[in-house]
Amino acid sequence: MKMTMKQLAAEISADMQMSNKAAEIQLKAIFECIGENVAAGHEINIPGFGKFKTNHRPAREARNPKTGEMVPVAAKTVPKFLPAKQLKEACNE
Numbered sequence: 001m002k003m004t005m006k007q008l009a010a011e012i013s014a015d016m017q018m019s020n021k022a023a024e025i026q027l028k029a030i031f032e033c034i035g036e037n038v039a040a041g042h043e044i045n046i047p048g049f050g051k052f053k054t055n056h057r058p059a060r061e062a063r064n065p066k067t068g069e070m071v072p073v074a075a076k077t078v079p080k081f082l083p084a085k086q087l088k089e090a091c092n093e
Contacts, residue, residue, distance in 0.1 A: 008027060038052050052079065
């Protein structure tokens with residue numbers, strides 16, 4: 001099942017007894033804060049949920065599958081999420 005931001009906010013608002021709009025505003029603020037800090041290179045650890053961090057991928061050469069030609073791939077930094085043990089266990093119950 002896929003869940004949208006509005007559906008997630010609705011569940012939070014029901015649990016916290018607040019309006020859907022207030023829950024959505026708080027949810028957006030949390031995601032924005034996580035995104036900004038991860039983009040700045042900070043690691044965010046949420047116990048019981050997981051860890052957000054960045055991974056550096058060095059420059060490399062890759063093969064174009066259509067032509068077989070080797071093409072350069074630039075180095076880049078990508079976001080990474082590592083789930084906590086509790087989240088992994090909850091998914092396998």
